Amino acid sequence: MALTADTIVVPRTNSRRRKFKWQTLVDHGILIAGSLLMIMPVFAAFMTIGASDVDISRHGMQFSNGAHWAENFDKALFTKGGFTGAITGSTMLLNSFILGIGFAIGKIVFGMIAAYAIVYFRLRFATFAFWMIFTTLLLPLEVRILPTYEVVHGMGLINTYTGLILPLVASATATFFFRQFFLSIPEELVEAARIDGAGPVKFFIDILVPLSRTMVAAIFIIMFVYGWNQYLWPTLITTDEAMFTLVRGIKQIYQAIDGGSDIPEFGRSLALAFIAILPPVLVVVIFQSWFVKGLVESDK
Amino acid sequence: MAHVALKNISKVYPNGVRAVQPTSFNIEKGEFIVLVGPSGCGKSTLLRMIAGLEEITEGELSIADRVVNDIDPAERDIAMVFQNYALYPHMTVYNNMAYGLRNRGIGKDDIDKAVKEAAAMLNLTELLARRPSQLSGGQRQRVAMGRAIVRNPALFLFDEPLSNLDAKLRGQMRIEIKALQRRLGVTSVYVTHDQVEAMTMADRIIVLNGGRIEQIGTPAEVYHQPASTFVASFMGAPPMNLLPAHYNGNGRVHLSETVHIAAPAQADYSGDIRLGVRPENVGIVAASHPDALRFDLEFIEELGAGRLLHGKVGESGLIVHIPHTDPIPGSEVYVDLPKSALLMFDPATGIRI
Numbered sequence: 001m002a003l004t005a006d007t008i009v010v011p012r013t014n015s016r017r018r019k020f021k022w023q024t025l026v027d028h029g030i031l032i033a034g035s036l037l038m039i040m041p042v043f044a045a046f047m048t049i050g051a052s053d054v055d056i057s058r059h060g061m062q063f064s065n066g067a068h069w070a071e072n073f074d075k076a077l078f079t080k081g082g083f084t085g086a087i088t089g090s091t092m093l094l095n096s097f098i099l100g101i102g103f104a105i106g107k108i109v110f111g112m113i114a115a116y117a118i119v120y121f122r123l124r125f126a127t128f129a130f131w132m133i134f135t136t137l138l139l140p141l142e143v144r145i146l147p148t149y150e151v152v153h154g155m156g157l158i159n160t161y162t163g164l165i166l167p168l169v170a171s172a173t174a175t176f177f178f179r180q181f182f183l184s185i186p187e188e189l190v191e192a193a194r195i196d197g198a199g200p201v202k203f204f205i206d207i208l209v210p211l212s213r214t215m216v217a218a219i220f221i222i223m224f225v226y227g228w229n230q231y232l233w234p235t236l237i238t239t240d241e242a243m244f245t246l247v248r249g250i251k252q253i254y255q256a257i258d259g260g261s262d263i264p265e266f267g268r269s270l271a272l273a274f275i276a277i278l279p280p281v282l283v284v285v286i287f288q289s290w291f292v293k294g295l296v297e298s299d300k
Numbered sequence: 301m302a303h304v305a306l307k308n309i310s311k312v313y314p315n316g317v318r319a320v321q322p323t324s325f326n327i328e329k330g331e332f333i334v335l336v337g338p339s340g341c342g343k344s345t346l347l348r349m350i351a352g353l354e355e356i357t358e359g360e361l362s363i364a365d366r367v368v369n370d371i372d373p374a375e376r377d378i379a380m381v382f383q384n385y386a387l388y389p390h391m392t393v394y395n396n397m398a399y400g401l402r403n404r405g406i407g408k409d410d411i412d413k414a415v416k417e418a419a420a421m422l423n424l425t426e427l428l429a430r431r432p433s434q435l436s437g438g439q440r441q442r443v444a445m446g447r448a449i450v451r452n453p454a455l456f457l458f459d460e461p462l463s464n465l466d467a468k469l470r471g472q473m474r475i476e477i478k479a480l481q482r483r484l485g486v487t488s489v490y491v492t493h494d495q496v497e498a499m500t501m502a503d504r505i506i507v508l509n510g511g512r513i514e515q516i517g518t519p520a521e522v523y524h525q526p527a528s529t530f531v532a533s534f535m536g537a538p539p540m541n542l543l544p545a546h547y548n549g550n551g552r553v554h555l556s557e558t559v560h561i562a563a564p565a566q567a568d569y570s571g572d573i574r575l576g577v578r579p580e581n582v583g584i585v586a587a588s589h590p591d592a593l594r595f596d597l598e599f600i601e602e603l604g605a606g607r608l609l610h611g612k613v614g615e616s617g618l619i620v621h622i623p624h625t626d627p628i629p630g631s632e633v634y635v636d637l638p639k640s641a642l643l644m645f646d647p648a649t650g651i652r653i
Contacts, residue, residue, distance in 0.1 A: 186384060186386065188382040188383070188384055188385075188386035189386050189388065191351075191353050191373075191380070191382070191386065192380070192382060192386040192387075192388075192447075193388075194352075194353065194372075194373045194374060195351065195352075195353075195373045195374060195378065195379065195380050195400070196374065196399050196400035196403055196447075197374035197400055197403035197404055198374075198399075198403055202403065206399070207388060207390075210390040211389065211390055213390075
């Protein structure tokens with residue numbers, strides 16, 4: 001019996017391996033083509049940063065190794081610009097970080113606490129509350145932007161980080177993710193903790209938060225990138241240029257006519273754009289393994 | 301005064317299902333009580349009410365002379381071992397065991413001492429720095445035990461702690477748990493659906509069925525003097541033989557119109573009965589024996605240490621257990637149901653007469 005099994009198995013693995021290789025080639029071809037399609041514009045922008053503004057306006061995008069990289073990055077980060085000349089690229093970078101991190105952490109904290117309440121406490125209208133939260137997915141910021149602005153304005157939070165972040169942090173997405181995750185945690189763990197004398201707060205901090213750490217990392221990535229790329233709300237709520245974030249500030253630099261020159265500062269704004277895409281990319285690259293873990297496996 | 305006392309404890313779920321009928325029993329200090337019954341009999345609910353994880357609908361529960369109905373699980377001075385161990389996956393073995401003590405505000409040195417002692421007792425010393433995911437099933441079970449031991453509680457509660465283990469490990473852990481309980485002398489309540497566990501571990505067994513207590517007794521009592529047909533068929537593998545019969549008070553039990561055997565001397569009962577006899581109490585006899593019954597042998601189950609003969613007496617099925625030293629019977633077999641080993645049950649209520 002063992003012999004016949006062997007003779008059957010051997011050719012099958014062979015044919016499978018040959019087919020497998022062919023398949024891999026096609027897969028990789030598609031992936032490489034896709035990657036190039038995505039990367040080429042970024043690469044073009046990056047190379048163009050090295051050229052002078054004059055060359056760019058005369059010849060368009062550049063692929064050769066220019067001499068103006070240092071100058072353009074330096075201008076992008078440290079030269080004061082904007083209409084009032086009160087803002088540098090590094091300030092905008094800082095503002096963007098504050099928005100991205102505040103936005104992500106806020107969403108995680110609120111989402112976790114809301115999910116904790118919904119899953120672990122026998123509230124009268126817990127299910128109803130959950131679906132109410134869930135329906136807000138249908139009402140993104142853009143729909144409620146005027147009333148939200150009115151409220152924030154009324155509270156005197158225009159041109160503050162609080163005003164920038166707070167209206168955005170209530171999140172149905174994070175609540176939903178954490179709810180699903182909490183539901184997958186075995187009931188016995190809660191009971192064991194109860195017998196071990198852990199009250200609701202202790203259970204949350206000692207057991208639930210550490211168990212959710214991959215989940216937190218995954219949501220942090222999504223939310224950081226989402227917060228970083230916010231455009232409409234920062235545009236509305238920050239009128240003071242010192243509060244500008246990178247994503248909205250690039251346009252200001254591009255528009256500003258600086259130092260008597262009529263040529264738009266292409267190099268500087270491209271450098272700024274390049275800087276703007278770096279942090280989200282780095283966050284994703286660094287936290288990638290956590291991200292996959294958080295979405296794929298639950299820590300039992 | 302009993303160590304743990306249940307007075308008319310009952311449980312009705314919000315949806316109206318009555319999981320536990322009013323139940324009363326006492327547990328003495330140091331006793332090992334096993335709650336056994338088929339799934340849905342209310343044994344886990346009863347245990348969870350003792351633990352405080354389930355609210356007690358009616359009745360009064362006291363542990364160590366203190367009524368604990370409205371007291372939090374953490375304050376009841378109990379420890380519980382769960383079926384799936386319920387270890388904290390992100391904590392080391394050490395922290396798993398220390399967590400409950402920390403929450404009670406016990407000093408660091410005392411915790412360290414208690415954990416190390418428990419670990420030594422359970423052969424976990426080498427594993428203290430590991431996480432539950434790096435342990436085998438048996439080791440996890442021991443950590444769960446350790447978590448209960450370090451607390452030095454007044455009462456241990458076990459909720460089917462061995463059902464996730466394979467058969468061999470189960471047998472081994474059964475002995476370990478029993479030995480540990482003996483050594484520590486902690487009162488324990490153990491829930492299981494496995495009658496072998498119940499028989500081997502218990503000081504007293506409580507057999508539950510449909511939310512009611514069928515019988516409370518030592519393993520020997522429950523096995524040899526079952527209070528009802530339910531207990532008779534639930535305890536023991538193979539179960540007790542239960543044959544429909546008729547008894548009219550004349551000292552003979554009629555298995556059919558013509559077949560009758562000597563009945564146990566008792567009872568002014570007459571009417572239909574169920575006649576119970578354990579397979580190992582049935583004897584193979586010669587045809588000339590005065591109470592010999594013709595046994596139609598259908599097949600033989602080999603157990604190694606013995607054999608199970610499956611067959612029929614008249615119209616009713618009968619299982620006979622014979623030791624392996626006995627010869628395998630031929631085609632013509634006669635059995636004797638000895639008078640002293642016969643039990644009679646009311647066929648309608650199932651209660652022993």
